[in-house]
Amino acid sequence: MRKQKNIILVVVFILVSTLGFSQERDNDTINTDVIQVVKPYTPTISDAFKVKEVPSLDDETTTTKKEIKYNIFSFPVASTFTPAKGKAADVDEEAPAKLFDNYATLAAGMYTTILGEVYLNHAINRTESVGGYVSHHSSQGGINGVLLDDGFSDSKINVNYARNERDLAWNVAAGFSHQFYNWYGLPEVLFDQEAADMIGDVGHSFYGVHLGGDIAFEDTYINSGSLLFRRFGDNNGSGENRFKAKLEVDIPINDQNIITGVKLDYLGGGFDRNYFSTEEIKYGNFNIGLSPTYRLIQEDLTLDLGVSLYYLNDSEFGDNKIFIYPNITASYRLVDEILIAYGGIQGDLIQNSYYDFAQENPFVSPTLFITPTDQQYNVFAGLKGKLSNNMSYNLKGKYIAESDKALFRNNEVTGGDESYMNGNAFGIVYDNVSTFGVSGEINVDVNRNFTLGLKAEYFAYDVDEQAEAWNLPDFKGSLFLDYQMTKQWFAGANLFYVGERKDQFFMPSLILPTSPVTVTLDSYFDANAHVGYHINDRFSVFFKANNIANQDYQRWQNYPVQGIQLLAGATYKFDF
Numbered sequence: 001m002r003k004q005k006n007i008i009l010v011v012v013f014i015l016v017s018t019l020g021f022s023q024e025r026d027n028d029t030i031n032t033d034v035i036q037v038v039k040p041y042t043p044t045i046s047d048a049f050k051v052k053e054v055p056s057l058d059d060e061t062t063t064t065k066k067e068i069k070y071n072i073f074s075f076p077v078a079s080t081f082t083p084a085k086g087k088a089a090d091v092d093e094e095a096p097a098k099l100f101d102n103y104a105t106l107a108a109g110m111y112t113t114i115l116g117e118v119y120l121n122h123a124i125n126r127t128e129s130v131g132g133y134v135s136h137h138s139s140q141g142g143i144n145g146v147l148l149d150d151g152f153s154d155s156k157i158n159v160n161y162a163r164n165e166r167d168l169a170w171n172v173a174a175g176f177s178h179q180f181y182n183w184y185g186l187p188e189v190l191f192d193q194e195a196a197d198m199i200g201d202v203g204h205s206f207y208g209v210h211l212g213g214d215i216a217f218e219d220t221y222i223n224s225g226s227l228l229f230r231r232f233g234d235n236n237g238s239g240e241n242r243f244k245a246k247l248e249v250d251i252p253i254n255d256q257n258i259i260t261g262v263k264l265d266y267l268g269g270g271f272d273r274n275y276f277s278t279e280e281i282k283y284g285n286f287n288i289g290l291s292p293t294y295r296l297i298q299e300d301l302t303l304d305l306g307v308s309l310y311y312l313n314d315s316e317f318g319d320n321k322i323f324i325y326p327n328i329t330a331s332y333r334l335v336d337e338i339l340i341a342y343g344g345i346q347g348d349l350i351q352n353s354y355y356d357f358a359q360e361n362p363f364v365s366p367t368l369f370i371t372p373t374d375q376q377y378n379v380f381a382g383l384k385g386k387l388s389n390n391m392s393y394n395l396k397g398k399y400i401a402e403s404d405k406a407l408f409r410n411n412e413v414t415g416g417d418e419s420y421m422n423g424n425a426f427g428i429v430y431d432n433v434s435t436f437g438v439s440g441e442i443n444v445d446v447n448r449n450f451t452l453g454l455k456a457e458y459f460a461y462d463v464d465e466q467a468e469a470w471n472l473p474d475f476k477g478s479l480f481l482d483y484q485m486t487k488q489w490f491a492g493a494n495l496f497y498v499g500e501r502k503d504q505f506f507m508p509s510l511i512l513p514t515s516p517v518t519v520t521l522d523s524y525f526d527a528n529a530h531v532g533y534h535i536n537d538r539f540s541v542f543f544k545a546n547n548i549a550n551q552d553y554q555r556w557q558n559y560p561v562q563g564i565q566l567l568a569g570a571t572y573k574f575d576f
Helices: 003-025 191-195 354-360
Strands: 100-107 112-124 130-137 154-164 168-182 204-218 222-234 241-251 256-271 281-298 301-314 319-335 339-350 373-388 391-410 425-449 449-461 475-483 489-498 501-507 515-521 524-534 538-546 552-557 565-574
Touching: 100 538, 241 301, 241 354, 256 565, 301 339, 319 373, 354 391, 391 501
Parallel strands: none
Antiparallel strands: 100 112, 100 565, 112 130, 130 154, 154 168, 168 204, 204 222, 222 241, 241 256, 256 281, 281 301, 301 319, 319 339, 339 373, 373 391, 391 425, 425 449, 449 475, 475 489, 489 524, 501 515, 524 538, 538 565
């Protein structure tokens, strides 16, 4: 305490001395002369200084951030508000359409036409099912200007049994068919009604029986297989047997699977006579085919490299031949699903048969010579893809070279005892034919209620021995339309256009030998449409109109078709 007092006294003494010294200086005499010093100011760079964008602060209070703590004092608040309960919006849902496994259709129309179909399918259990199909289409005829009966009938019946198991699925089927037609296509320049009446009955019928089945495997080297036996004949003593077997297997080689197809095809048959004599015609052959293919898939490229080998044994002539064909195809995605390029070169040994000829042209005479067609190569290239999500297209060009291609040609008038020997039936001739074709196709699926398809094809032919490529059109076009207008109403249409074809007419002469004349068959257009109404889930009624343009065209020489045909009917769907 004493020390602190001493310090205070020293401080007081210093202050008093200082004040006293200041007073003494103020009393001094000061000279009052004014002296001015004038000097020009010349700034230099060193006088300037740079202002920092971010000044540095040494203030400890400013630079040090203080931690701030927030305290919330919450307490409950009473409320009398009660929110209303949410309610889902009402959605109008349509009941799913009832699907039936069976249906029956019956219709009748002009030319005394009757059309009937019955389709049956019944599931025995989860893995087994049986089914059947019956169809009938007939007409009593009545085409204007026709000298002979032009009625026809086509009936078929099929039954099947199917079984789907864990590792395989298989089915067997059997059927019977009966077809009746008339050789009513007499050349009008040679026959009048009186001469036609002398010909007599021109009816002929076909019958067929078939038995077959197929099988598919899962997770095995054997992919699928099929068998078919068919007996086909007519009421003129003709008949043929055919047996076909196919098998597709995967053969592993160096961790790669070679897709291999094996084919067995036997054909044997005969006719009671040929066209110009009573000599019997017999035909028969047996061929074995092997088609190994290596598939390479790399990003957007899919390439199939293969070859087809055939061994042919002609049982009637004792000839044995071996055929080798290329089997190469490729596709490449240029622009995803929008633009896909594809092409290839292939060949095949085509087994011709009486059944196939009669289905394509029911007015053939039972005097045919039947032999296979050697399709040496089929070169094709094209572009396909999608223009939008609901529109697809396909553009294709092809060139086909075929040896012994079968062509339908009108038979000459012989005046024989048979009713088909008056220029009203067709025979088969063979020639080496090269075909160049260009086609375009557009399919539109606007929605599930509207679909549209349009296709056009152009052909050019080159033949060796024949004067023309008989009955092959130079142009074909088609349009298909289906439209579900409302839940009850539906409609559809299909239009066909077929270009000109060439055929031959043999003008008989008592003086000169029969001389053939080339005939051009006009192109034709056939428009068909239908409209229907669903009364309920089970009953529907419909109305059809065929050949709406009422064109009197000829699909085959001297065979005009029925004019406009109106047909009305009903369909009933049901379950067992």
